[in-house]
Amino acid sequence: MLTYILRRLGAGLLLLAVVTMVTFAIFYVVPRWAGRTTEQLATMYVGRAPTPEAIQATIERLGLDKPIVVQFGEFVRGIFLGAQYQFGRDTIECAAPCFGYSFQTYQEVFPEILSRLPVTASLALGAGVIWLVGGVAVGVISAVWKGSLFDRLAMGVALAGVSLPIFFTGLLALAFLVHSWGLFATPRYVPLTEDPLAWAQGMLLPWLTLAFLHAAMYARQTRAGMLETLNEDYIRTARAKGLSERRVVLKHALRPTLTPIVTIFGLDLGLVLGGAVLTEQVFSLNGIGRYAVQAITQSDLPVILGVTLFGAFFIVICNLLVDLVYPLIDPRVRIHN
Amino acid sequence: MTAPMDVPESSQHAEPEAVVAGARNTASRSLRQIAWQRFRKDRVGMTGGVVVVLLILVAIFAPLLTAWFGQPPNQFDQGLVDPLTGGVLCDPDDPAQGLDPWGGISPQHLLGVEPVNGRDLFSRIVYGARTSLLVATVATVVCVVIGTVLGILAGYFGGWVDVVISRTMDIFLAFPLLLFAIALVGVIPDGAFGLSGNNLRIGVLVFIIGFFNWPYIGRIVRGQTLTLKEREFVEAARSLGAGSTHIVFREILPNLVTPILVYSTLLIPTNILFEAALSFLGVGINPPMATWGGMLENALRFYTTSPHFVIIPGLAIFVTVLAFNLFGDGLRDAFDPRSSD
Numbered sequence: 249m250l251t252y253i254l255r256r257l258g259a260g261l262l263l264l265a266v267v268t269m270v271t272f273a274i275f276y277v278v279p280r281w282a283g284r285t286t287e288q289l290a291t292m293y294v295g296r297a298p299t300p301e302a303i304q305a306t307i308e309r310l311g312l313d314k315p316i317v318v319q320f321g322e323f324v325r326g327i328f329l330g331a332q333y334q335f336g337r338d339t340i341e342c343a344a345p346c347f348g349y350s351f352q353t354y355q356e357v358f359p360e361i362l363s364r365l366p367v368t369a370s371l372a373l374g375a376g377v378i379w380l381v382g383g384v385a386v387g388v389i390s391a392v393w394k395g396s397l398f399d400r401l402a403m404g405v406a407l408a409g410v411s412l413p414i415f416f417t418g419l420l421a422l423a424f425l426v427h428s429w430g431l432f433a434t435p436r437y438v439p440l441t442e443d444p445l446a447w448a449q450g451m452l453l454p455w456l457t458l459a460f461l462h463a464a465m466y467a468r469q470t471r472a473g474m475l476e477t478l479n480e481d482y483i484r485t486a487r488a489k490g491l492s493e494r495r496v497v498l499k500h501a502l503r504p505t506l507t508p509i510v511t512i513f514g515l516d517l518g519l520v521l522g523g524a525v526l527t528e529q530v531f532s533l534n535g536i537g538r539y540a541v542q543a544i545t546q547s548d549l550p551v552i553l554g555v556t557l558f559g560a561f562f563i564v565i566c567n568l569l570v571d572l573v574y575p576l577i578d579p580r581v582r583i584h585n
Numbered sequence: 586m587t588a589p590m591d592v593p594e595s596s597q598h599a600e601p602e603a604v605v606a607g608a609r610n611t612a613s614r615s616l617r618q619i620a621w622q623r624f625r626k627d628r629v630g631m632t633g634g635v636v637v638v639l640l641i642l643v644a645i646f647a648p649l650l651t652a653w654f655g656q657p658p659n660q661f662d663q664g665l666v667d668p669l670t671g672g673v674l675c676d677p678d679d680p681a682q683g684l685d686p687w688g689g690i691s692p693q694h695l696l697g698v699e700p701v702n703g704r705d706l707f708s709r710i711v712y713g714a715r716t717s718l719l720v721a722t723v724a725t726v727v728c729v730v731i732g733t734v735l736g737i738l739a740g741y742f743g744g745w746v747d748v749v750i751s752r753t754m755d756i757f758l759a760f761p762l763l764l765f766a767i768a769l770v771g772v773i774p775d776g777a778f779g780l781s782g783n784n785l786r787i788g789v790l791v792f793i794i795g796f797f798n799w800p801y802i803g804r805i806v807r808g809q810t811l812t813l814k815e816r817e818f819v820e821a822a823r824s825l826g827a828g829s830t831h832i833v834f835r836e837i838l839p840n841l842v843t844p845i846l847v848y849s850t851l852l853i854p855t856n857i858l859f860e861a862a863l864s865f866l867g868v869g870i871n872p873p874m875a876t877w878g879g880m881l882e883n884a885l886r887f888y889t890t891s892p893h894f895v896i897i898p899g900l901a902i903f904v905t906v907l908a909f910n911l912f913g914d915g916l917r918d919a920f921d922p923r924s925s926d
Contacts, residue, residue: 263756266756267756267760270760270765271765271768274765274768274769274772275768275772278769278772278773279772279773282772282773282778284772292772407907407910407911408903408907410910411854411903411906411907411910412903412906413858413861413862413865413899413902413903413906415861415862415865415878415881415882416881416895416899416902416903419881419884419885419888419895419899420895420896420899422888423888423889423892423895424892427888427889428892515758519761522761522764525763525764525767525866526763526862526865526866529865529866529885530885537764540764540767541767541866541867544767544770544771544866544867544868545867547771549771549772552764552767552768552771553768555764556761556764556765556767556768559761559764560760560761560764562761563760563761
């Protein structure tokens with residue numbers, strides 16, 4: 249068991265290292281392949297229309313003229329130990345973990361991300377609970393009543409659901425459910441600590457829209473998994489023992505079906521937590537994803553870099569958590585290790 | 586056992602020659618023929634397939650269609666729009682009648698017009714099909730090439746090659762794709778690799794989508810290769826002294842064509858959604874080129890006055906993605922009946 253945990257932790261750390269390298273490559277190596285000069289690269293960090301002196305200062309400040317390996321070293325160092333930038337006579341302090349510094353807004357990126365995290369986290373966790381519970385419940389009922397009207401209807405909706413992009417369903421919801429029919433409050437974020445009711449009210453529509461998209465996939469997965477498990481011999485044994493159908497379905501069949509679902513859930517949740525880009529954009533929620541999109545319209549590169557890195561870290565960490573939770577749900581993992 | 590009454594005389598006294606002739610008449614059917622017969626009976630899959638073919642025709646004949654039924658996709662007509670709100674007027678000659686939530690659908694404008702610019706929506710949808718299918722298909726080809734090569738390498742050679750490739754696939758599948766795509770579009774300059782403008786954008790989109798989605802094909806190819814290489818015919822080829830190149834290209838690859846085709850069909854809708862998402866975020870194709878995602882980005886500002894501007898491009902994406910999904914599901918079930926529930 250301990251070796252299992254250690255091995256997973258090691259794999260997680262390795263993944264973090266790879267993710268950091270890839271992010272670094274995207275921001276420092278790919279632009280050069282695409283033919284950007286050091287000066288042009290520096291311009292992307294200053295933004296607006298800088299003077300040649302400002303560009304030169306940025307090159308020196310960010311060390312853009314140094315070898316790639318040295319730059320990568322400083323990039324990693326910034327994450328662990330923080331970084332300092334010479335800015336005229338001032339020294340700008342970017343505290344660890346330094347995910348970058350925006351020279352357009354004169355703000356450190358990491359605190360900005362953290363300040364937006366509650367929005368994204370509210371969105372992700374609320375929607376996550378709805379899509380997990382809803383999707384699995386629909387999948388189980390569909391599998392048990394295979395071929396019934398409910399099953400055909402639910403699977404029809406689910407198939408449509410996986411083919412609907414959220415920027416379409418979200419806009420439809422805004423146009424009709426909010427604007428024309430007034431069934432929902434206009435989506436907005438109110439901190440949970442401030443007013444729990446307003447928080448839930450403002451987030452309800454984004455939750456449902458985001459959850460619908462994922463629930464469709466989870467329902468299909470759960471149904472397929474349940475149908476497979478329900479054909480297993482041990483299910484027949486359980487029935488032959490005279491267990492109630494309810495017990496057979498909920499205790500014996502559901503559990504092995506849930507294991508792959510939990511894995512996907514961890515991945516999906518990590519992905520959404522790192523920035524629900526599309527949902528936040530549709531509903532104008534000021535979360536991490538929207539921060540990145542706004543940064544790209546202003547060509548504020550350090551922000552995009554920081555958000556990308558943060559998002560990648562979140563996915564890796566969620567993966568790791570799933571790996572650590574795995575032995576609790578799947579006894580085979582415990583036995584084999 | 587007595588013979589049934591209505592059986593013709595001849596068949597009760599079957600001559601050996603007749604039996605042999607009957608055996609000759611039963612033609613053997615290949616897997617593809619069996620699958621086609623199965624697929625033909627699958628009405629849902631067939632419908633999907635027909636819609637897919639129609640969409641491809643629409644994309645190819647976009648200039649003809651817009652010449653017959655619409656206006657040029659970039660022809661502005663601000664007379665149709667309310668200058669204050671940008672919404673589409675009910676009657677351009679009488680602005681007092683207010684805004685038309687259905688976007689001025691008329692014989693001249695089959696799907697109405699766009700808010701603000703008054704461009705013909707039908708033409709923009711038709712041209713959007715071009716962009717969408719082009720990017721998604723070429724990106725799928727990129728996925729298939731990378732996925733097939735690496736999948737075969739991993740499955741056939743096994744050992745550390747497999748470990749490295751499989752781990753790489755895991756890493757790719759765990760990446761925040763959308764964020765990386767946004768980032769990549771941000772760092773690539775306006776002119777690079779000998780391309781510029783929207784040609785470069787299309788190139789970058791194809792590269793990003795293809796490069797990040799190949800593991801889906803890679804995993805399937807790896808799994809298939811693992812089982813194929815243990816089969817008797819591969820064993821036979823090896824015992825006859827065939828080298829790895831011969832086995833991979835002549836024995837294994839032909840058997841991978843079908844699963845690769847089936848799963849590519851299922852990858853195209855994913856890629857269509859990805860392209861639409863990037864265009865929606867404003868990091869995809871640049872205006873004035875028509876994209877469905879780009880239209881929805883604009884619709885974000887007009888959903889209160891012109892809901893048709895949300896519905897029409899959204900339905901275009903939905904119908905296309907659904908058709909490809911149904912078609913792909915049908916093909917998969919036809920080739921591999923075990924995969925259907």
